[in-house]
Amino acid sequence: TTAKILAFAGSARHDSINKKLVKIAVEGAKAAGAEVTYLDFRDLPLPLYDEDLEEAEGLPENVLKLKALLKAHQGFLIASPEYNSSITPLLKNAIDWASRSEPGEPPLACFNEKVAVLMSASPGTLGGLRGLVHVRSILGNIGVLVLPDQQAIGNAHQAFDDNGNLKDEAKQASILQLGNKLATVAAKLNLPV
Numbered sequence: 001t002t003a004k005i006l007a008f009a010g011s012a013r014h015d016s017i018n019k020k021l022v023k024i025a026v027e028g029a030k031a032a033g034a035e036v037t038y039l040d041f042r043d044l045p046l047p048l049y050d051e052d053l054e055e056a057e058g059l060p061e062n063v064l065k066l067k068a069l070l071k072a073h074q075g076f077l078i079a080s081p082e083y084n085s086s087i088t089p090l091l092k093n094a095i096d097w098a099s100r101s102e103p104g105e106p107p108l109a110c111f112n113e114k115v116a117v118l119m120s121a122s123p124g125t126l127g128g129l130r131g132l133v134h135v136r137s138i139l140g141n142i143g144v145l146v147l148p149d150q151q152a153i154g155n156a157h158q159a160f161d162d163n164g165n166l167k168d169e170a171k172q173a174s175i176l177q178l179g180n181k182l183a184t185v186a187a188k189l190n191l192p193v
């Protein structure tokens with residue numbers, strides 16, 4: 001079966017290094033035969049989660065779009081920047097909105113029985129590794145099978161060439177491999193969408 005993968009970064013920034021990183025993994029997933037959708041959160045702005053807002057107006061249209069996207073894919077390729085050693089508010093906000101059910105919908109329908117692979121890029125030496133600990137924990141606690149394979153790319157402002165590839169061949173290969181791994185595992189698991 002063909003794996004259906006949704007790829008996104010936890011940053012809306014135009015020149016985001018995490019967007020660049022996840023796009024490499026997308027190529028790895030495609031090479032392994034997956035169908036990949038790339039989501040840019042710049043194109044899907046979400047209000048800051050507010051329980052009063054949800055109660056008054058229900059889930060915003062862009063949240064419904066996000067939920068539909070998450071549900072329509074078996075696996076998530078996620079590049080998460082590290083903010084103060086943790087997840088970005090953009091990514092946490094998106095997860096929090098998507099975790100909310102509509103009437104009659106089973107709980108955590110966007111996350112249950114999904115598989116994910118994490119990566120990060122940062123200008124620091126640790127590459128955002130400390131933030132991935134939190135992203136892994138959050139996703140694991142809402143039903144996502146987060147694969148043990150992950151990569152954090154440090155000194156990332158100098159790490160990419162003009163084509164968006166990593167100058168270091170071994171690092172480039174490791175990110176392609178993350179995409180390959182997610183595509184391969186998602187296809188084998190044949191998860192429902």
Ligand code: FNR
Pocket residue numbers: 009011012013015016017018019081082083084085086121122123124125126127128
């Ligand atoms: C950062 N940055 C950062 N980097 C890091 O390695 N560890 C950290 O704890 C933090 N903390 C942090 C907090 C805040 C509020 C900002 C705005 C930035 C730097 C961060 O890695 C850098 O801005 C990246 O370029 C962000 O990723 P994108 O947007 O380029 O994908």
